[in-house]
Amino acid sequence: MPAPASAPAPPSEGAAFVxxxxxxxxxLAAPRPGVYYADLLLSSLVGWAALVLGARAWPAAGAWVLLAVSALALYRAGSFIHELTHLRRGAVAGLSxxxxxxxxxxxxxxxxLYVGVHGVHHAKPHYGTVRxxxxxxxxxxxxxxxxxxxxQGALLPVALGLRFLLLAPLSLVHPRLRRLVWEKASSLSVNPAFSRAPPPASLRAGFAAQEALCAGWAWAVVLLAALGALPARYPLAAxxxxxxxGLLNQLxxxxxxxxxxxxxxxxMEAQFLDSVNVPGSPLATALWAPVGLxxxxxHHLLPxxxxxxxxxAHRRLAAGLPPASPYLRACEPxxxxxxxxxxRPVG
Incomplete structure (x- = not known):
C-alpha cells in the first residue's frame, strides 16, 4: 500500500511577506523609458557642462561650486549603472x-564592471557571505x-586610471596577468576576498569593446595633456x-x-532586514542616494x-502592510x- 502523500509545506513567513x-x-513594475532617458540625459548634460565651466574657471572660488554641481549630477548619472543590472533585456531599448x-x-x-557582478550580491546563497x-x-x-x-572611495579615479591605462594593455600580452586583472580588478566591489568568474561567451565581445574604448579614451587624454593640446586643469578637474x-558612492x-x-x-526576510531604507528628504537624501538608492x-525585497x-512603492507598503510586518524595521530616519x-543587526 503506497504511503499517503505528505501535505505541501506551508509557505515561509518571508515568502508570504514578499x-x-x-x-x-x-x-508599478513597468519601467518608463521616457523617465530613464530624460533623467540620464539631463543629469549627464548638467554634469559635463558644470565640469567644463568649472575647469575653465579654475582656480577661482566659483570653480568649486561648479565642480560640486558636476559631481552631484555625474554621480546621479553614474548611478544608472545599477539600473542596467536589473532591467530586463529590451525593457528600455538602447539604454546600456x-x-x-x-x-x-x-x-x-x-x-x-557591474553587470554580472551585482547579481551575485542579490543571489540568496551568496548575499552576506564571503562570496x-x-x-x-x-x-x-x-x-x-x-x-x-x-x-578611500575618493581614490576611485586613481584605481580606474591604473586599471585602464596600464593593466588593460599589459594584460593583453600576459595571460596570467589577464586572469588576475579580471578576477580582482574588474568589479565594483567592496569585498577584497571576491574573485570574479569568467564572463559568459555571449558577453565577452561587448565587455572587450568597453574595455578597449576606456583604455583608448584614457590614453588619448594623457597624450593630449602631455602635448599641451589639453590644458592640465581639465583632467585635474575631472x-x-x-x-x-567615488566618495559619495562609498558613503x-x-x-x-x-x-x-x-x-x-x-x-529573504533576513536579507531585507540587513538592508536599509533612508526615505529622508525627497531633495536632500536624493543627492547622496540618487536613482532610488x-x-x-x-530594492532587495522587490529588485x-x-x-x-x-x-x-515605499509609501504604499508603509501604509498598507500589517502592523506586524517587518517593513518599517528596515527604515532609518x-x-x-x-x-x-x-x-548592528536589527533586533
Whole structure:
C-alpha cells in the first residue's frame, strides 16, 4: 500500500511577506523609458557642462561650486549603472550603450564592471557571505576604521586610471596577468576576498569593446595633456569630480546594509532586514542616494521595481502592510541614524 502523500509545506513567513508586498505595488513594475532617458540625459548634460565651466574657471572660488554641481549630477548619472543590472533585456531599448557613451567610458566606469557582478550580491546563497562582492562585515569595527573605509572611495579615479591605462594593455600580452586583472580588478566591489568568474561567451565581445574604448579614451587624454593640446586643469578637474563621485558612492554604500551578517546564508526576510531604507528628504537624501538608492531595503525585497517607482512603492507598503510586518524595521530616519546602526543587526 503506497504511503499517503505528505501535505505541501506551508509557505515561509518571508515568502508570504514578499507576496504581500508585491501585491500592493505590482502595478508599478513597468519601467518608463521616457523617465530613464530624460533623467540620464539631463543629469549627464548638467554634469559635463558644470565640469567644463568649472575647469575653465579654475582656480577661482566659483570653480568649486561648479565642480560640486558636476559631481552631484555625474554621480546621479553614474548611478544608472545599477539600473542596467536589473532591467530586463529590451525593457528600455538602447539604454546600456547610451549610458556607456555618456558616462561609463568618459568616467572610465564601463558597465561591465557591474553587470554580472551585482547579481551575485542579490543571489540568496551568496548575499552576506564571503562570496558576496558588495558585502563586508563591519561588526566590531571602530568608527575611525569605517570612516577610513568610506574615505578611500575618493581614490576611485586613481584605481580606474591604473586599471585602464596600464593593466588593460599589459594584460593583453600576459595571460596570467589577464586572469588576475579580471578576477580582482574588474568589479565594483567592496569585498577584497571576491574573485570574479569568467564572463559568459555571449558577453565577452561587448565587455572587450568597453574595455578597449576606456583604455583608448584614457590614453588619448594623457597624450593630449602631455602635448599641451589639453590644458592640465581639465583632467585635474575631472579627477577631482571623479574622486567626489567615488566618495559619495562609498558613503551611500556604507549605509545600504547593516553589514552585520556573520557569513550565514540568509532567507529573504533576513536579507531585507540587513538592508536599509533612508526615505529622508525627497531633495536632500536624493543627492547622496540618487536613482532610488535611498530605498535599498525595498530594492532587495522587490529588485524588479524600476527606480522611479520606489518612492510610491515605499509609501504604499508603509501604509498598507500589517502592523506586524517587518517593513518599517528596515527604515532609518537619516544618514546619521543609519551610520550609527552600522554593524548592528536589527533586533
Amino acid at each position: 507576496r504581500q508586498a508585491y501585491a500592493l505595488v505590482a502595478d 550603450p547610451v549610458w556607456n557613451a555618456l558616462v561609463g567610458v568618459p568616467l572610465l566606469l564601463p558597465s561591465f 558576496d562582492p558588495e558585502y563586508l562585515r563591519l561588526t566590531g569595527w571602530p568608527r575611525w576604521k569605517i570612516l577610513l573605509w568610506v574615505a 579627477a577631482v569630480v571623479a574622486g567626489a563621485v 551611500r554604500t556604507a549605509v545600504a546594509h547593516r553589514f552585520a551578517n556573520d557569513g550565514r546564508t540568509l532567507d 535611498r530605498y535599498h531595503a525595498l 524588479g521595481l524600476p527606480y522611479h517607482a520606489l518612492g510610491a 537619516s544618514l546619521a541614524a543609519a551610520y550609527r546602526r552600522l554593524g
